[in-house]
Amino acid sequence: xxxxxxxxxxxxxxxxxxxxxxxxxxxxxxxxxxxxxxxxxxxxxxxxxxxxxxxxxxxxxxxxxxxxxxxxxxxxxxxxxxxxxxxxxxxxxxxxxxxxxxxxxxxxxxxxxxxxxxxxxxxxxxxxxxxxxxxxxxxxxxxxxxxxxxxxxxxxxxxxxxxxxxxxxxxxxxxxxxxxxxxxxxxxxxxxxxxxxxxxxxxxxxxxxxxxxxxxxxxxxxxxxxxxxxxxxxxxxxxxxxxxxxxxxxxxxxxxxxxxxxxxxxxxxxxxxxxxxxxxxxxxxxxxxxxxxxxxxxxxxxxxxxxxxxxxxxxxxxxxxxxxxxxxxxxxxxxxxxxxxxxxxxxxxxxxxxxxxxxxxxxxxxxxxxx
Amino acid sequence: xxxxxxxxxxxxxxxxxxxxxxxxxxxxxxxxxxxxxxxxxxxxxxxxxxxxxxxxxxxxxxxxxxxxxxxxxxxxxxxxxxxxxxxxxxxxxxxxxxxxxxxxxxxxxxxxxxxxxxxxxxxxxxxxxxxxxxxxxxxxxxxxxxxxxxxxxxxxxxxxxxxxxxxxxxxxxxxxxxxxxxxxxxxxxxxxxxxxxxxxxxxxxxxxxxxxxxxxxxxxxxxxxxxxxxxxxxxxxxxxxxxxxxxxxxxxxxxxxxxxxxxxxxxxxxxxxxxxxxxxxxxxxxxxxxxxxxxxxxxxxxxxxxxxxxxxxxxxxxxxxxxxxxxxxxxxxxxxxxxxxxxxxxxxxxxxxxxxxxxxxxxxxxxxxx
Numbered sequence: 001x002x003x004x005x006x007x008x009x010x011x012x013x014x015x016x017x018x019x020x021x022x023x024x025x026x027x028x029x030x031x032x033x034x035x036x037x038x039x040x041x042x043x044x045x046x047x048x049x050x051x052x053x054x055x056x057x058x059x060x061x062x063x064x065x066x067x068x069x070x071x072x073x074x075x076x077x078x079x080x081x082x083x084x085x086x087x088x089x090x091x092x093x094x095x096x097x098x099x100x101x102x103x104x105x106x107x108x109x110x111x112x113x114x115x116x117x118x119x120x121x122x123x124x125x126x127x128x129x130x131x132x133x134x135x136x137x138x139x140x141x142x143x144x145x146x147x148x149x150x151x152x153x154x155x156x157x158x159x160x161x162x163x164x165x166x167x168x169x170x171x172x173x174x175x176x177x178x179x180x181x182x183x184x185x186x187x188x189x190x191x192x193x194x195x196x197x198x199x200x201x202x203x204x205x206x207x208x209x210x211x212x213x214x215x216x217x218x219x220x221x222x223x224x225x226x227x228x229x230x231x232x233x234x235x236x237x238x239x240x241x242x243x244x245x246x247x248x249x250x251x252x253x254x255x256x257x258x259x260x261x262x263x264x265x266x267x268x269x270x271x272x273x274x275x276x277x278x279x280x281x282x283x284x285x286x287x288x289x290x291x292x293x294x295x296x297x298x299x300x301x302x303x304x305x306x307x308x309x310x311x312x313x314x315x316x317x318x319x320x321x322x323x324x325x326x327x328x329x330x331x332x333x334x335x336x337x338x339x340x341x342x343x344x345x346x347x348x349x350x351x352x353x354x355x356x357x358x359x360x361x362x363x364x365x366x367x368x369x370x371x
Numbered sequence: 372x373x374x375x376x377x378x379x380x381x382x383x384x385x386x387x388x389x390x391x392x393x394x395x396x397x398x399x400x401x402x403x404x405x406x407x408x409x410x411x412x413x414x415x416x417x418x419x420x421x422x423x424x425x426x427x428x429x430x431x432x433x434x435x436x437x438x439x440x441x442x443x444x445x446x447x448x449x450x451x452x453x454x455x456x457x458x459x460x461x462x463x464x465x466x467x468x469x470x471x472x473x474x475x476x477x478x479x480x481x482x483x484x485x486x487x488x489x490x491x492x493x494x495x496x497x498x499x500x501x502x503x504x505x506x507x508x509x510x511x512x513x514x515x516x517x518x519x520x521x522x523x524x525x526x527x528x529x530x531x532x533x534x535x536x537x538x539x540x541x542x543x544x545x546x547x548x549x550x551x552x553x554x555x556x557x558x559x560x561x562x563x564x565x566x567x568x569x570x571x572x573x574x575x576x577x578x579x580x581x582x583x584x585x586x587x588x589x590x591x592x593x594x595x596x597x598x599x600x601x602x603x604x605x606x607x608x609x610x611x612x613x614x615x616x617x618x619x620x621x622x623x624x625x626x627x628x629x630x631x632x633x634x635x636x637x638x639x640x641x642x643x644x645x646x647x648x649x650x651x652x653x654x655x656x657x658x659x660x661x662x663x664x665x666x667x668x669x670x671x672x673x674x675x676x677x678x679x680x681x682x683x684x685x686x687x688x689x690x691x692x693x694x695x696x697x698x699x700x701x702x703x704x705x706x707x708x709x710x711x712x713x714x715x716x717x718x719x720x721x722x723x724x725x726x727x728x729x730x731x732x733x734x735x736x737x738x739x740x741x
Contacts, residue, residue: 004513008506021492102642126623129490132642133634181543181634189617333617337550 030074030099034106034160035087036144037121039113040080047087048078048145049099052158076149083113084120086128104131105164107180108144114196114212114219122187122217125180133181136167139212139219141200154204163206167197170208174241176232187217191332191347198222215326223317230313233280234329234358237261242287245306253294253302255284258365264331269339273353276331278314280360282306286367295371299364306362314358322352331356375445376582382520384589388597389523390580391430394573394661395601396530397654398482403570403605404612404627410562411555412618413548416610418563423602425564426571429718430598432726433574434591437581439729446587448578449672451725455732462673468721469669471713472576476662477693478710480504483655484694485703490629490648501694505687508659512667512683516583519664522657529653534604536647537611537628539635544614568718569711570605573658574598575718579665663687 036048051074077091088099107125109118125131140147148159155162171177178196186194193216198209211223211231223231229243243255265277286294294302321327325348332351336342407415437446444450448468453461484497511518577594584590612627624630632644640646663686670682697703 004510008510021494129629132636133630134636179634184620185617188620188623190619192617334547337547340551340554342551342554 024098024100024102028097030095030097031103032088032099032101033103033158034108034148034163035104036078036108036110036140036148037083037087037113038110038144039083039116041112043083044080045083045085045113046078046145047081047085047090048076048148049087049091050076050148050158050160051099052160078145078149083116084124086124101128101131105135106160106167107135107137108140108147108163108199109137110140110142110144111198111212111219114139114214117217118214119217122184126184131180133184134179136164136179137183137196138163138167139196139198141198141209147199147201147206150201152204153206163199166206166208167199170197172238172240174228174232175208175211176228176235176238186328186330187214189330189333190344191327191336191351192330193326193328195223195328211328213321213324213326213328215324220326221320221324227313227317230310230317231329233260233282233310233360234262234278234314234317243282243284243310245309247290247293247302247305247309251290251293253289254287255282255306255362255364256287257282257284259283264334264338266335266338269335270341270343272350273355274335274339274350275355275357276335278356278358280310280314280358282310282360282362283365284362285365289367294364294367296367299367303362303364307360310360310362311358314360315356318356318358322354322356325352327351378585380516381583381585382517384584384586384593386520386523386593387577387584387590388593388600389527390520390597390657390661391574391577391594392597392600393523393526393530393654393657394576395571395597396604397479397573397658398486398651399570400605400608400654401486401626401628401651403567404609404616405621405624406566407563407609408613408618408621410566411559413550413613414553414555414560415563415613416549416606417553418560419567419606419609420602421560422564422567422571423598423606425719426574426602427595427598429722430574430577430594432722433577434594436722436726436729437578438587439733441587445582447580447582449669451729455725455728465669465673468578468717469666471710471717472579472662472665472669473689473693474706474710474713475573475576476659476666476690477697478706479655479658479662480690481694481697481703481706483651485700486626486629486648486651489626489700491645498691498695501691504656504659505691507656508663508690509683509687511656511660512664513680516580516664519657519660520583522660526653526657529650533647533650534608536632536635536643537608540611540615540631543634544611546614548614548617549610565715566711567605568715569707571601572711572714572718574601575722576661576665579668580661659690663690 030051032049033052034050036050038046040046074096077094079090081087081090088101092099107121109121150159153159153162175197176195183194183196186192194214196212196214198212199206200209208225210225211228212219213221213223226244229241232238232241237260239257239259241257241260243257244252245255246252260280260282262278262280267275267277318329318331321329331354332347335347335354336344404415407418411418436451440446440451440454443454449465452464455461456464480501484495484500487495511522574594574597608628612621615631616624616627621627629644629648632647635643637643663683666686667679667683670677671679697706
């Protein structure tokens with residue numbers, strides 16, 4: 001046996017050496033972290049890729065190993081191509097090293113692109129084994145190219161990471177979670193439509209600017225910032241959102257929800273106007289209140305007002321979706337789940353007639369540390 | 372040939388747990404969700420349970436066959452065939468069942484290469500990879516049954532982390548997707564069951580290994596535990612896949628398991644999917660080893676003159692040739708379809724018939740004796 005092993009070991013070594021494959025060593029590739037796509041019209045897009053730039057701080061200990069750390073690598077590339085083209089392939093001719101999408105964290109589309117439809121882009125990402133599925137997508141109000149290539153941000157970290165951190169952070173607060181994963185879930189799934197956050201550049205920083213609601217792959221409606229809480233409340237359970245309620249002109253209270261969950265019930269799912277019942281439970285703290293407007297004793301009264309107000313807002317929101325015939329809340333999916341022999345073919349016609357009932361139950365747990 | 376296996380060459384009864392388990396769980400684990408949910412959408416988990424129950428039933432048939440045979444000599448399929456049907460027909464039947472083992476090996480190896488091609492190294496040479504792979508297999512099989520059983524145990528241990536990875540998708544799962552429960556016709560469920568056959572196949576290889584397992588009474592228990600574990604494993608994976616993907620998305624995804632590995636992210640380790648795929652090599656090694664060992668034994672059984680260590684080389688060369696000839700993904704798919712059909716034919720139809728034949732033979736023998 002030993003002899004045999006001694007015989008085959010060099011043979012294996014020989015084969016392994018001859019079987020060398022192209023590698024992607026992290027120092028020798030350009031890691032694309034963000035892609036931005038601006039629609040130019042007529043099937044043409046302006047694509048931008050952004051790479052991190054590990055430069056600028058001279059490293060005394062770098063010696064002579066490989067790249068001098070002070071050398072600057074390419075930071076971004078942009079150019080015109082057709083919709084659905086893999087940007088990495090498009091820009092390889094101008095890359096000093098192989099471009100790789102293995103760490104792609106962010107894809108941005110400008111509003112024109114989103115309005116035109118993202119199906120080619122989503123198909124590209126769905127087909128690609130290299131790009132991760134948990135990257136963030138966002139619609140940009142303005143130009144993606146400008147956003148990714150500007151050098152006037154306050155922060156020094158690469159813009160791709162800046163934007164992604166911002167989106168991820170906000171999806172723990174008011175904004176619903178949205179990644180490539182959730183987008184594909186809703187895009188390919190039946191009886192639902194996807195949504196993405198909208199971001200825009202404001203001077204030297206970037207901000208969230210509401211939600212872009214899609215019909216299929218096309219952006220059709222913007223949900224403004226102050227409706228996002230209501231949307232998320234109906235969409236998933238969450239905590240740490242902040243809801244601002246103007247109970248009288250110029251008098252606000254702000255709730256920070258400790259925990260919110262939502263339950264759906266459906267009746268007559270196969271009739272021409274199904275009844276959808278949403279019951280939302282909000283447990284909240286008061287973060288800020290108009291002086292004198294709330295205390296432990298006036299809490300219950302405020303709760304009732306809030307219940308009514310939030311339920312009304314929710315119903316209005318759903319009516320707006322029904323008029324646009326979009327279903328970002330995945331109500332169709334809820335109806336399907338609670339209906340035997342669900343009639344999916346006629347659902348698009350029935351959806352606008354569905355009756356949406358919402359019951360909100362707010363519990364104010366704390367009103368703060370002062371009376 | 373028909374002398375008993377020496378205890379020194381036998382493996383412990385717990386091997387009856389690891390061997391079928393490792394044979395069953397493999398590349399099919401990456402993609403079975405899509406094919407099954409095509410017919411019975413959210414109720415596919417039910418099909419998985421039914422299919423699992425059927426596999427338990429067939430396992431009973433397998434063990435029954437082997438136990439009935441023990442009194443006549445070697446309890447394995449080759450001896451059963453030749454005893455019941457005579458030397459000539461028995462050899463043909465041996466060829467018939469061993470072809471399935473050959474298909475099993477080539478399909479495992481080729482599917483693994485396909486996964487590596489798609490996800491990790493598109494440029495990898497099929498020939499070189501299968502050559503190195505078969506060298507490893509040759510080295511292991513030369514060590515005999517005990518080494519193969521050891522590799523099965525190792526494989527089981529190495530694959531445990533993969534099943535834990537699945538837990539990361541639980542927070543993203545929408546269990547509402549499983550509703551409404553049982554909303555499909557029995558026909559649709561049966562179709563799904565049939566499509567599931569290929570993931571449960573593999574336990575029937577006990578038919579060849581059984582004489583090498585000591586303490587059969589214990590071994591039988593372990594075999595059933597193994598089959599139950601597989602049912603649990605596949606059913607939970609399926610439930611999670613249904614909850615995590617929307618139906619449309621699932622139909623669009625060829626390798627759902629890898630797709631959700633793709634969305635697992637750790638601060639330091641990116642691309643768990645690639646690590647997991649490389650780890651899956653360990654699901655393929657024991658399969659190829661055991662299959663080549665079985666075929667070599669079949670050769671030895673038919674032509675006792677040929678020594679196993681020589682036939683083994685030819686068999687592995689055959690694996691390499693078979694693997695290299697299947698060039699495109701489409702052919703791999705067709706191979707898998709053929710394998711599923713063949714396997715379903717063997718376990719669901721052929722084995723029960725064989726048990727029946729064995730029973731008839733016993734009746735006849737008894738009436739002839741009296």
